[in-house]
Amino acid sequence: MKIVILGGDGFCGWPAALHLSARGHDVVVVDDFSRRAIDDQLGTASLTPICGLDERRAAWSEVTGRRIDAVELDLAEDYEAFLDLLLTERPDAVVHFAEQRAAPYSMRSPATKRYTVDNNVNATHHVLCAVVESGLDVHVVHLGTMGVYGYGSAGMRIPEGYLDVQVPGPDGGVPQQILYPSNPGSLYHMTKVLDQTMFAFYAKNDRLRITDLHQGIVWGTGTPETALDERLVNRFDYDGDYGTVLNRFLVQAAVGHPLTVHGTGGQTRAFIHIQDTVRCVELALLHPPSAGDRVRIFNQMTETHRVRDLARLVARLTGAEVATVPNPRQESAENDLHVDNSAFLDLGLRPTTLSEGLLLEIEQTAVRWAHRVDPDRIPATSVWNTRRRPGIPARPVRPAAVGA
Secondary structure, eight states: OEEEEETTTSTTHHHHHHHHHHTTOEEEEEEOOHHHHHHHHHTOOOSSOOOOHHHHHHHHHHHHSOOEEEEEOOTTTOHHHHHHHHHHHOOSEEEEOOSOOOHHHHTSOHHHHHHHHHHHHHHHHHHHHHHHHHTOOOEEEEEEEGGGGOSSOOSSOBOSSEEEEEEEETTEEEEEEEEOOOOOSSHHHHHHHHHHHHHHHHHHHHOOEEEEEEEOEEEOOOOTTGGGOGGGOOOOOOSTTTOOHHHHHHHHHHTTOOEEEETTSBOEEEEEEHHHHHHHHHHHHHSOOOTTOOOEEEEEOOEEEEHHHHHHHHHHHHOOOEEEEOOOSOSOSBOOOOBOOHHHHHTTOOOOOOOHHHHHHHHHHHHHTGGGOOGGGSSBOOOSSTTOOOBOOSSOOOGGGTTO
Protein backbone atom coordinates (compact mmCIF):
# COMPACT_ATOMS: atom_id res chain seq x y z
CA MET A 1 0.00 0.00 0.00
CA LYS A 2 0.89 3.66 -0.23
CA ILE A 3 0.35 5.05 3.26
CA VAL A 4 0.42 8.67 4.42
CA ILE A 5 1.29 8.93 8.12
CA LEU A 6 0.14 12.17 9.71
CA GLY A 7 2.27 13.08 12.71
CA GLY A 8 4.92 10.67 11.47
CA ASP A 9 7.77 12.38 13.34
CA GLY A 10 6.21 11.67 16.74
CA PHE A 11 6.44 9.07 19.50
CA CYS A 12 4.01 6.62 17.86
CA GLY A 13 4.19 7.95 14.29
CA TRP A 14 7.92 7.46 13.71
CA PRO A 15 8.17 3.79 14.75
CA ALA A 16 4.94 3.13 12.83
CA ALA A 17 6.46 4.67 9.70
CA LEU A 18 9.55 2.46 10.02
CA HIS A 19 7.51 -0.67 10.75
CA LEU A 20 5.30 -0.20 7.70
CA SER A 21 8.20 0.75 5.44
CA ALA A 22 10.10 -2.36 6.54
CA ARG A 23 7.15 -4.46 5.43
CA GLY A 24 7.25 -3.09 1.91
CA HIS A 25 4.67 -0.32 2.04
CA ASP A 26 5.37 3.07 0.43
CA VAL A 27 5.32 5.58 3.29
CA VAL A 28 4.94 9.36 3.23
CA VAL A 29 5.41 11.15 6.56
CA VAL A 30 3.54 14.42 7.18
CA ASP A 31 4.39 16.59 10.19
CA ASP A 32 4.51 20.23 11.30
CA PHE A 33 7.08 19.47 14.05
CA SER A 34 4.81 21.00 16.69
CA ARG A 35 5.82 18.31 19.19
CA ARG A 36 9.44 19.42 18.97
CA ALA A 37 8.30 23.03 19.37
CA ILE A 38 6.40 22.08 22.55
CA ASP A 39 9.64 20.67 23.99
CA ASP A 40 11.20 24.10 23.49
CA GLN A 41 8.16 25.76 25.02
CA LEU A 42 8.30 23.53 28.12
CA GLY A 43 12.08 23.75 28.44
CA THR A 44 12.50 20.00 28.17
CA ALA A 45 13.62 17.44 25.62
CA SER A 46 13.44 13.76 24.82
CA LEU A 47 15.57 11.68 27.18
CA THR A 48 17.03 9.99 24.11
CA PRO A 49 18.70 12.42 21.68
CA ILE A 50 16.58 12.30 18.52
CA CYS A 51 17.77 13.33 15.09
CA GLY A 52 15.91 15.66 12.76
CA LEU A 53 13.48 14.04 10.36
CA ASP A 54 15.73 14.45 7.32
CA GLU A 55 18.61 12.72 9.11
CA ARG A 56 16.26 9.99 10.31
CA ARG A 57 15.04 9.36 6.78
CA ALA A 58 18.56 9.33 5.36
CA ALA A 59 19.63 6.81 7.99
CA TRP A 60 16.66 4.57 7.18
CA SER A 61 17.51 4.64 3.49
CA GLU A 62 21.17 3.91 4.24
CA VAL A 63 20.41 0.99 6.57
CA THR A 64 17.54 -0.65 4.66
CA GLY A 65 17.52 0.68 1.11
CA ARG A 66 13.93 1.75 1.70
CA ARG A 67 12.73 5.32 1.08
CA ILE A 68 10.40 7.32 3.32
CA ASP A 69 9.16 10.58 1.81
CA ALA A 70 8.25 13.58 3.96
CA VAL A 71 6.12 16.71 3.72
CA GLU A 72 6.04 19.56 6.24
CA LEU A 73 2.42 20.60 6.63
CA ASP A 74 0.19 21.94 9.42
CA LEU A 75 -2.85 19.72 9.03
CA ALA A 76 -5.06 21.84 11.28
CA GLU A 77 -4.30 25.06 9.40
CA ASP A 78 -3.55 24.22 5.76
CA TYR A 79 -6.48 22.27 4.37
CA GLU A 80 -5.70 23.02 0.72
CA ALA A 81 -2.13 21.76 1.02
CA PHE A 82 -3.37 18.49 2.51
CA LEU A 83 -5.99 18.10 -0.21
CA ASP A 84 -3.28 18.68 -2.84
CA LEU A 85 -1.15 16.04 -1.12
CA LEU A 86 -3.95 13.49 -1.35
CA LEU A 87 -4.53 14.23 -5.02
CA THR A 88 -0.80 14.02 -5.76
CA GLU A 89 0.08 10.92 -3.73
CA ARG A 90 -3.28 9.10 -4.10
CA PRO A 91 -2.70 6.96 -1.01
CA ASP A 92 -4.53 3.76 -0.16
CA ALA A 93 -4.61 4.74 3.51
CA VAL A 94 -4.02 7.66 5.86
CA VAL A 95 -2.86 6.95 9.42
CA HIS A 96 -3.78 9.90 11.62
CA PHE A 97 -1.47 10.57 14.58
CA ALA A 98 -1.47 14.35 14.07
CA GLU A 99 -3.06 15.44 17.35
CA GLN A 100 -1.71 16.95 20.55
CA ARG A 101 -1.51 13.74 22.57
CA ALA A 102 -0.95 14.64 26.25
CA ALA A 103 -3.82 15.00 28.72
CA PRO A 104 -1.75 17.06 31.22
CA TYR A 105 -0.58 19.47 28.53
CA SER A 106 -4.20 19.93 27.42
CA MET A 107 -5.06 21.08 30.97
CA ARG A 108 -1.93 23.15 31.59
CA SER A 109 -3.25 26.64 30.76
CA PRO A 110 -5.96 28.44 28.81
CA ALA A 111 -3.55 28.64 25.88
CA THR A 112 -2.84 24.88 25.81
CA LYS A 113 -6.54 24.11 26.25
CA ARG A 114 -7.43 26.21 23.22
CA TYR A 115 -4.54 24.86 21.19
CA THR A 116 -5.46 21.23 21.92
CA VAL A 117 -9.08 21.68 20.90
CA ASP A 118 -8.33 23.83 17.84
CA ASN A 119 -5.53 21.59 16.60
CA ASN A 120 -7.10 18.21 17.24
CA VAL A 121 -10.63 18.90 16.07
CA ASN A 122 -9.56 20.85 12.98
CA ALA A 123 -6.94 18.28 12.02
CA THR A 124 -9.39 15.39 12.18
CA HIS A 125 -12.12 17.24 10.33
CA HIS A 126 -9.69 18.37 7.62
CA VAL A 127 -8.70 14.73 7.05
CA LEU A 128 -12.30 13.61 6.65
CA CYS A 129 -13.41 16.57 4.55
CA ALA A 130 -10.38 16.32 2.25
CA VAL A 131 -10.84 12.59 1.66
CA VAL A 132 -14.43 13.26 0.58
CA GLU A 133 -13.42 16.18 -1.65
CA SER A 134 -10.61 14.18 -3.25
CA GLY A 135 -13.01 11.48 -4.41
CA LEU A 136 -10.42 8.86 -3.48
CA ASP A 137 -11.17 5.58 -1.72
CA VAL A 138 -8.86 6.14 1.26
CA HIS A 139 -8.97 4.06 4.44
CA VAL A 140 -8.56 6.39 7.44
CA VAL A 141 -6.92 4.82 10.50
CA HIS A 142 -6.99 7.03 13.58
CA LEU A 143 -5.12 6.69 16.86
CA GLY A 144 -7.68 7.36 19.56
CA THR A 145 -7.60 6.57 23.26
CA MET A 146 -9.13 4.29 25.86
CA GLY A 147 -9.81 7.54 27.72
CA VAL A 148 -12.97 8.13 25.69
CA TYR A 149 -14.61 5.53 27.92
CA GLY A 150 -13.58 7.36 31.09
CA TYR A 151 -11.66 5.99 34.04
CA GLY A 152 -14.43 5.07 36.43
CA SER A 153 -15.38 1.48 37.20
CA ALA A 154 -17.78 0.39 34.48
CA GLY A 155 -19.04 -2.67 36.34
CA MET A 156 -18.66 -4.63 33.12
CA ARG A 157 -16.13 -5.55 30.47
CA ILE A 158 -15.86 -2.47 28.23
CA PRO A 159 -16.77 -3.52 24.67
CA GLU A 160 -14.92 -2.48 21.53
CA GLY A 161 -16.65 0.79 20.83
CA TYR A 162 -20.29 -0.26 20.70
CA LEU A 163 -22.79 -1.15 23.39
CA ASP A 164 -25.97 -3.23 23.03
CA VAL A 165 -28.90 -1.51 24.74
CA GLN A 166 -32.65 -1.88 25.06
CA VAL A 167 -34.59 1.32 24.40
CA PRO A 168 -38.06 1.38 26.04
CA GLY A 169 -40.89 1.43 23.51
CA PRO A 170 -44.67 1.13 23.52
CA ASP A 171 -44.45 -2.60 22.82
CA GLY A 172 -41.44 -3.37 24.99
CA GLY A 173 -37.71 -2.93 24.64
CA VAL A 174 -36.24 -2.08 21.23
CA PRO A 175 -32.69 -3.45 20.77
CA GLN A 176 -30.15 -0.94 19.52
CA GLN A 177 -26.39 -0.66 19.33
CA ILE A 178 -24.85 2.69 20.26
CA LEU A 179 -21.38 4.11 20.76
CA TYR A 180 -20.27 3.27 24.28
CA PRO A 181 -21.16 6.33 26.44
CA SER A 182 -18.17 8.64 26.58
CA ASN A 183 -16.79 10.14 29.78
CA PRO A 184 -13.65 12.14 28.93
CA GLY A 185 -11.28 12.97 31.76
CA SER A 186 -9.42 15.87 30.12
CA LEU A 187 -9.73 18.23 27.17
CA TYR A 188 -7.40 15.95 25.23
CA HIS A 189 -9.77 13.04 25.81
CA MET A 190 -12.72 15.27 24.92
CA THR A 191 -11.21 15.94 21.49
CA LYS A 192 -11.03 12.18 20.91
CA VAL A 193 -14.72 11.91 21.80
CA LEU A 194 -15.48 14.60 19.23
CA ASP A 195 -13.33 12.67 16.74
CA GLN A 196 -15.40 9.53 17.09
CA THR A 197 -18.61 11.50 16.58
CA MET A 198 -17.21 12.99 13.36
CA PHE A 199 -16.12 9.53 12.23
CA ALA A 200 -19.62 8.13 12.76
CA PHE A 201 -21.12 10.95 10.69
CA TYR A 202 -18.71 10.66 7.76
CA ALA A 203 -18.96 6.89 7.67
CA LYS A 204 -22.75 7.17 7.52
CA ASN A 205 -23.04 10.21 5.28
CA ASP A 206 -20.13 9.74 2.86
CA ARG A 207 -19.39 6.03 3.22
CA LEU A 208 -15.82 6.69 4.29
CA ARG A 209 -13.86 3.66 5.47
CA ILE A 210 -12.66 4.49 8.98
CA THR A 211 -10.93 2.55 11.76
CA ASP A 212 -10.61 4.12 15.22
CA LEU A 213 -8.01 2.64 17.57
CA HIS A 214 -8.82 3.24 21.23
CA GLN A 215 -5.30 2.89 22.60
CA GLY A 216 -4.09 2.38 26.15
CA ILE A 217 -1.03 4.01 27.72
CA VAL A 218 2.11 3.23 25.74
CA TRP A 219 5.19 1.97 27.53
CA GLY A 220 8.63 1.22 26.15
CA THR A 221 10.25 3.34 23.50
CA GLY A 222 11.97 1.18 20.90
CA THR A 223 11.08 -1.33 18.19
CA PRO A 224 13.29 -3.65 16.12
CA GLU A 225 13.39 -0.96 13.43
CA THR A 226 14.42 1.92 15.71
CA ALA A 227 17.18 -0.31 17.10
CA LEU A 228 18.88 -0.69 13.70
CA ASP A 229 20.81 2.56 13.99
CA GLU A 230 21.35 5.24 16.67
CA ARG A 231 19.99 7.84 14.26
CA LEU A 232 16.63 6.02 14.17
CA VAL A 233 16.07 6.08 17.93
CA ASN A 234 12.57 7.00 19.09
CA ARG A 235 11.81 9.83 21.50
CA PHE A 236 11.50 9.01 25.23
CA ASP A 237 9.46 11.52 27.23
CA TYR A 238 9.89 11.71 31.00
CA ASP A 239 8.41 15.11 31.89
CA GLY A 240 5.21 15.57 33.86
CA ASP A 241 3.14 16.46 30.80
CA TYR A 242 4.25 13.99 28.14
CA GLY A 243 5.98 11.17 30.01
CA THR A 244 3.70 8.14 30.34
CA VAL A 245 3.52 6.69 33.83
CA LEU A 246 5.67 3.57 33.50
CA ASN A 247 8.38 5.28 31.44
CA ARG A 248 8.44 8.10 33.99
CA PHE A 249 8.85 5.65 36.87
CA LEU A 250 11.87 4.11 35.15
CA VAL A 251 13.49 7.50 34.56
CA GLN A 252 12.78 8.54 38.13
CA ALA A 253 14.49 5.36 39.35
CA ALA A 254 17.49 5.98 37.10
CA VAL A 255 18.20 9.44 38.55
CA GLY A 256 17.38 8.80 42.21
CA HIS A 257 14.05 10.61 42.15
CA PRO A 258 11.17 9.10 44.16
CA LEU A 259 8.56 7.26 42.11
CA THR A 260 5.67 9.73 42.26
CA VAL A 261 2.37 7.90 42.81
CA HIS A 262 -0.59 10.24 42.46
CA GLY A 263 -3.10 10.00 45.28
CA THR A 264 -3.72 6.44 46.40
CA GLY A 265 -2.25 4.99 43.20
CA GLY A 266 -5.50 3.08 42.82
CA GLN A 267 -6.02 4.24 39.25
CA THR A 268 -6.24 1.23 36.95
CA ARG A 269 -5.08 1.88 33.40
CA ALA A 270 -4.82 -0.04 30.14
CA PHE A 271 -1.31 -0.46 28.72
CA ILE A 272 0.35 -1.46 25.47
CA HIS A 273 4.00 -1.76 24.43
CA ILE A 274 5.15 0.49 21.58
CA GLN A 275 5.97 -2.57 19.47
CA ASP A 276 2.37 -3.75 19.77
CA THR A 277 1.15 -0.25 18.87
CA VAL A 278 2.84 -0.39 15.47
CA ARG A 279 1.76 -3.98 14.91
CA CYS A 280 -1.87 -3.06 15.66
CA VAL A 281 -1.71 -0.21 13.16
CA GLU A 282 -0.49 -2.67 10.55
CA LEU A 283 -3.26 -5.17 11.38
CA ALA A 284 -5.87 -2.40 11.12
CA LEU A 285 -4.53 -1.40 7.69
CA LEU A 286 -4.63 -5.00 6.50
CA HIS A 287 -8.26 -5.47 7.62
CA PRO A 288 -10.18 -2.35 6.55
CA PRO A 289 -13.94 -1.94 6.73
CA SER A 290 -15.92 -1.79 3.50
CA ALA A 291 -17.53 1.38 2.17
CA GLY A 292 -20.87 1.78 3.93
CA ASP A 293 -19.76 -0.07 7.07
CA ARG A 294 -19.92 1.69 10.40
CA VAL A 295 -16.64 2.82 11.94
CA ARG A 296 -14.52 -0.14 12.97
CA ILE A 297 -13.36 0.33 16.56
CA PHE A 298 -10.59 -1.66 18.22
CA ASN A 299 -9.54 -1.50 21.86
CA GLN A 300 -5.79 -1.24 21.30
CA MET A 301 -4.44 -2.48 24.63
CA THR A 302 -2.93 -5.68 25.96
CA GLU A 303 -3.20 -5.56 29.76
CA THR A 304 -4.36 -3.47 32.73
CA HIS A 305 -2.44 -2.51 35.86
CA ARG A 306 -3.00 -0.43 38.96
CA VAL A 307 -0.52 2.45 39.21
CA ARG A 308 0.65 1.63 42.75
CA ASP A 309 1.36 -1.95 41.69
CA LEU A 310 3.58 -0.69 38.86
CA ALA A 311 5.43 1.57 41.30
CA ARG A 312 6.06 -1.37 43.65
CA LEU A 313 7.34 -3.47 40.76
CA VAL A 314 9.77 -0.79 39.59
CA ALA A 315 10.87 -0.11 43.19
CA ARG A 316 11.60 -3.79 43.72
CA LEU A 317 13.64 -3.98 40.52
CA THR A 318 15.61 -0.77 41.01
CA GLY A 319 15.65 -0.02 44.74
CA ALA A 320 13.86 3.29 44.16
CA GLU A 321 11.80 4.99 46.84
CA VAL A 322 8.04 5.39 46.34
CA ALA A 323 6.48 8.73 47.26
CA THR A 324 2.76 9.43 47.45
CA VAL A 325 2.01 12.89 46.02
CA PRO A 326 -1.18 14.90 45.42
CA ASN A 327 -3.13 13.86 42.34
CA PRO A 328 -3.26 16.82 39.93
CA ARG A 329 -6.08 15.16 37.97
CA GLN A 330 -9.81 15.31 38.61
CA GLU A 331 -10.55 11.58 38.73
CA SER A 332 -11.68 8.72 40.93
CA ALA A 333 -9.10 7.75 43.54
CA GLU A 334 -9.72 4.04 42.82
CA ASN A 335 -11.19 2.29 39.80
CA ASP A 336 -11.38 -1.12 38.21
CA LEU A 337 -10.97 -1.58 34.48
CA HIS A 338 -11.96 -4.61 32.45
CA VAL A 339 -11.60 -4.34 28.68
CA ASP A 340 -12.50 -6.49 25.68
CA ASN A 341 -9.54 -6.59 23.27
CA SER A 342 -10.45 -9.76 21.39
CA ALA A 343 -10.54 -8.19 17.90
CA PHE A 344 -6.78 -7.72 17.59
CA LEU A 345 -6.10 -11.06 19.27
CA ASP A 346 -8.36 -12.73 16.72
CA LEU A 347 -6.36 -11.04 13.94
CA GLY A 348 -3.14 -12.57 15.25
CA LEU A 349 -1.67 -10.05 17.70
CA ARG A 350 0.69 -11.71 20.17
CA PRO A 351 0.84 -9.25 23.06
CA THR A 352 4.08 -8.00 24.54
CA THR A 353 3.19 -8.14 28.22
CA LEU A 354 4.93 -6.49 31.14
CA SER A 355 8.04 -8.38 32.17
CA GLU A 356 10.97 -7.67 34.44
CA GLY A 357 13.35 -8.20 31.53
CA LEU A 358 11.73 -5.56 29.37
CA LEU A 359 11.50 -3.14 32.29
CA LEU A 360 15.20 -3.53 33.00
CA GLU A 361 15.97 -2.99 29.32
CA ILE A 362 14.11 0.33 29.38
CA GLU A 363 15.69 1.25 32.71
CA GLN A 364 19.13 0.70 31.16
CA THR A 365 18.19 3.22 28.48
CA ALA A 366 17.15 5.64 31.21
CA VAL A 367 20.44 5.11 33.07
CA ARG A 368 22.45 5.64 29.90
CA TRP A 369 20.91 9.04 29.27
CA ALA A 370 20.33 10.09 32.88
CA HIS A 371 22.67 13.06 32.42
CA ARG A 372 20.05 14.56 30.07
CA VAL A 373 17.33 14.58 32.74
CA ASP A 374 16.19 17.91 34.16
CA PRO A 375 14.76 16.95 37.61
CA ASP A 376 12.63 20.11 37.67
CA ARG A 377 10.64 18.76 34.71
CA ILE A 378 9.86 15.38 36.31
CA PRO A 379 6.88 16.27 38.57
CA ALA A 380 3.39 16.53 37.08
CA THR A 381 2.58 20.18 37.67
CA SER A 382 -0.34 20.70 35.26
CA VAL A 383 -3.49 20.66 37.40
CA TRP A 384 -7.03 19.97 36.22
CA ASN A 385 -8.68 22.76 38.24
CA THR A 386 -8.04 25.13 41.14
CA ARG A 387 -8.96 22.43 43.67
CA ARG A 388 -6.09 20.14 42.62
CA ARG A 389 -2.43 20.39 43.58
CA PRO A 390 0.73 19.53 41.61
CA GLY A 391 2.20 16.06 42.06
CA ILE A 392 5.34 17.23 43.84
CA PRO A 393 7.03 15.16 46.59
CA ALA A 394 6.92 16.75 50.04
CA ARG A 395 10.64 16.11 50.53
CA PRO A 396 12.91 17.74 47.94
CA VAL A 397 15.07 15.48 45.81
CA ARG A 398 18.73 15.50 46.91
CA PRO A 399 20.74 17.10 44.04
CA ALA A 400 23.59 14.66 44.62
CA ALA A 401 21.31 11.74 43.71
CA VAL A 402 20.34 13.16 40.33
CA GLY A 403 22.22 11.47 37.51
CA ALA A 404 23.77 8.93 39.87
